[in-house]
Amino acid sequence: MGERRYWNEAMETIDAGRLWRLEDERLRWQLRWVWERSSFYRRKFSEAGIDPLAIGRDSLDELPFTTKDEVRRSQEEEPPLGGHACVPLSEVLRVHASSGTTGRPTLVGITSADAMMWNEVLARFFWSTGVRPGTRAWVAVSMGWYIAGLSFYDALQHMHATVLPSSNTEAARTFTVLQQTGVDFMVSSPSFVSYLTNFARERLGLDPGMLGLKAMALGGEPGAGLPEIRQQIEETWRCKVYDAMGTADFVPVMWSECEFQAGMHFLGQGAVIVEFIDPATGKPLEPEEGALAELVYTAIQRECVPLIRFRIGDLVRIEGVETCECGRTGIRIRCVGRVDDMFIVQGVNVFPSAVADVIASFKPRTTGEFQIRLPASGTRVDPPVPILVECGPEAGDLEELKRALQETIRMKLIFRADVKLVPQGELAPTGAMKRKVVVRGDA
Ligand SMILES: [Zn+2]
Numbered sequence: 001m002g003e004r005r006y007w008n009e010a011m012e013t014i015d016a017g018r019l020w021r022l023e024d025e026r027l028r029w030q031l032r033w034v035w036e037r038s039s040f041y042r043r044k045f046s047e048a049g050i051d052p053l054a055i056g057r058d059s060l061d062e063l064p065f066t067t068k069d070e071v072r073r074s075q076e077e078e079p080p081l082g083g084h085a086c087v088p089l090s091e092v093l094r095v096h097a098s099s100g101t102t103g104r105p106t107l108v109g110i111t112s113a114d115a116m117m118w119n120e121v122l123a124r125f126f127w128s129t130g131v132r133p134g135t136r137a138w139v140a141v142s143m144g145w146y147i148a149g150l151s152f153y154d155a156l157q158h159m160h161a162t163v164l165p166s167s168n169t170e171a172a173r174t175f176t177v178l179q180q181t182g183v184d185f186m187v188s189s190p191s192f193v194s195y196l197t198n199f200a201r202e203r204l205g206l207d208p209g210m211l212g213l214k215a216m217a218l219g220g221e222p223g224a225g226l227p228e229i230r231q232q233i234e235e236t237w238r239c240k241v242y243d244a245m246g247t248a249d250f251v252p253v254m255w256s257e258c259e260f261q262a263g264m265h266f267l268g269q270g271a272v273i274v275e276f277i278d279p280a281t282g283k284p285l286e287p288e289e290g291a292l293a294e295l296v297y298t299a300i301q302r303e304c305v306p307l308i309r310f311r312i313g314d315l316v317r318i319e320g321v322e323t324c325e326c327g328r329t330g331i332r333i334r335c336v337g338r339v340d341d342m343f344i345v346q347g348v349n350v351f352p353s354a355v356a357d358v359i360a361s362f363k364p365r366t367t368g369e370f371q372i373r374l375p376a377s378g379t380r381v382d383p384p385v386p387i388l389v390e391c392g393p394e395a396g397d398l399e400e401l402k403r404a405l406q407e408t409i410r411m412k413l414i415f416r417a418d419v420k421l422v423p424q425g426e427l428a429p430t431g432a433m434k435r436k437v438v439v440r441g442d443a
Contacts, residue, residue, distance in 0.1 A: 005327065007127035007159070008120065011269045012328045019329075023273050024057035026300035031055055033086060034306055040074045040083030041308065060273065060298065061284050065311045071249070072106060081109050085305050092304060097145040098248050108147065108248050111303040115154065117271050118251055122155030124267040125256040128328070129217045129242040131185050133160035138178065138213075140188035140196065141220075142433055143167040147248040148220065152187055161185075168192060168431060171199045178211055186216040187244075190223025190233070194368070195429035197236055209238035219244035219253055221434050222353035225264070225334050228360040229368070245314075245335055249307055250297050255333065263319025263332030273298040274331070279315060279339060287331055291318045294339065313339045315351075341438055343374055343381045345415035352437045354413055355387065361408070364392040365401055369427035369435075376441040384418035390427045 006012045014022070031052040034041040045052050048064050055063060066084075075082035080089065089095075093112050097105035110118065131137055137156045143149035149167060156163045164183060166174040188196075193216070200206040216239055218224035224233070225243035233241050243264055246253035254268035266274055276285045276293035285293050295314045299306035320332040337351030344350070352372055360368040369390040374381055387409075395401055402419045409417045429435065 004127075007124045012124060012128075012265075012267065012330065013323075014269055014329060016329070019269055020057055022270055023300060026270065027055070027057055027060065027273065027298065028053075030298075030300045030302065030306055031308070033303070034084075034308065037086035038084050038306075039078065040070075043083075044070075057273070060309070061275070063309050065282070065296065065309045066307050067311055068313065071307065071310075072104075075107060076104075081107055081305060084307060085109065087111055087304050094150065096147040096150075096248060098147065105145070106248075109304040113303050117301050118151050119155045119158040121251045121254050121268050121271055122151060123159045125217070125244060125246075125253045126156060126159060126161070126185075126187075128256050128258045128265065128267065128326075129185070129244070130215050130240075130259070131156070131159065131161050135161045136164060136182055136184045137161040138164040138166060138174075138183050138186040138188075140166055140168060140174075140186055140192055146433060148187075148252045148433075151252045168433065171196060171431075172204065175200060175204055175206055175211075183211055184214050186213055188216065188218055189220035189433045190218050190229065191221060191429050191435040192431070192433055193218060193233060193237075195431045197233075198428060208236055211237070213237055213239040215240040215242060217242040217244045217253075217256065219246065222335055222337060222356070226353060226357040226360070228357045232360060232363060232368070243335075247297070247312055247314075249305070249310060249312070250299060250302075258324060258326040258328060260325045262324060263334050265324065265328050265332055266330035267328075269330065271299075271301045273300055275309070276316075276318070277311075282311075287318050287321050289318055289320060292316075292336065293318060315339055315342070343372075343379050343385075343438075345381050345383050345385060348414045350385075350413055350415055355409070356437065358408055358412055359389055359405070362392070362401070362405060364394040365396055366390060366392045366405075367424055367428070368392075369429070370437060371427055372438045374438060374440050383416035385415060386420065387417045388420050388422050388427065391421050391424050393424065395421070395424075 035052050074084050092109040093115050096108045139152050141149040200208045223229050224241050230241050242257045244253045244256040250272050255264035257264050275296040276287050277296050278285050279294040295312050297310045298308050315336040316333040319334050323329050337353050341352050359370045367390045371388040373386040405419045406417050
């Protein structure tokens with residue numbers, strides 16, 4: 001009895017009024033911090049004719065958005081961390097690098113205070129997925145430049161879990177060690193779990209469900225929140241699968257499901273302010289259950305690279321605004337997809353994650369692996385949309401499978417696809433943390 005239900009009860013169950021006051025206080029601190037130290041924000045606010053020292057929580061939406069392009073440019077103009085960095089490199093504890101879409105990695109630095117803030121928010125996340133002191137926690141995430149690995153490792157140690165730091169290498173050795181130690185929990189990405197599933201079954205003749213995992217938390221890309229995909233992973237590994245989400249620019253994970261799995265809770269109270277906006281107009285939206293919204297984040301407890309009203313490009317559906325059965329007050333969402341990945345077919349918005357879930361529903365006729373081929377640029381696509389789909393071990397009649405896939409896509413997602421079936425293995429996960437499901441140009 002008396003088991004702690006939360007990592008940080010005061011924050012995770014905070015009421016709206018107190019959260020607002022806390023956000024106001026920390027926002028004022030953060031705005032002064034960037035005004036005094038960041039050449040990028042000094043210029044941005046001056047050009048907009050804004051006095052950031054007069055802004056509080058209730059006037060936050062008067063500040064202009066910061067975009068990914070601005071951050072990229074700021075980093076090119078003032079290397080290495082950019083004009084939005086507020087401390088010199090000598091005060092930085094660690095530098096992470098994201099792959100970046102244009103080839104040039106985007107860098108993120110953290111100070112020791114930032115690292116403590118990450119540990120705090122990440123511990124809330126891990127706790128909500130059942131991690132406790134002594135939990136054998138397998139970190140199946142790349143440990144190097146990638147933001148998640150080392151941060152997870154730090155936070156799990158911080159909460160006295162027993163870390164099994166396999167990273168994303170040496171799968172054969174990993175499975176051997178895990179059978180020696182036993183394992184309770186795993187944190188990874190959907191793509192990497194697919195890779196591990198194939199590796200265990202095909203190379204080692206091992207049933208992943210035998211490992212005895214109780215839960216896994218998956219992030220980095222959609223998957224764990226898609227019903228078909230989640231169910232399949234849960235059946236294969238015989239454990240609970242939790243959906244989680246964050247970003248290198250703020251906290252590696254600050255949204256996660258609790259045991260009730262009714263959407264991902266916001267867990268970054270006191271560290272980040274979340275706003276919801278209308279993706280078309282950019283105007284703030286009052287969060288309501290069922291609403292579709294774009295996320296905007298503002299750092300309020302960040303020393304190194306704080307971003308203000310950052311338009312991250314994630315579209316979400318609001319699943320719940322009331323206190324959850326678990327007692328957490330953090331708003332609950334489901335990720336719909338990245339604005340950049342969305343394409344429009346004859347007026348219908350399509351997200352690759354929705355296509356993923358339809359194709360997964362055809363297992364074992366398909367493996368669930370697929371690739372959407374789009375024109376080199378533009379979001380408007382003429383039908384039929386070419387989609388490569390990998391045949392599964394029980395594909396059956398190929399003509400019939402192709403027809404059934406096209407028909408289901410047309411019924412569920414309201415667009416016409418031209419499905420091309422490819423042999424099993426052609427699109428198999430390679431051991432990377434993320435899949436590339438949209439290929440642009442004549443690949
Ligand atoms: Zn909950």
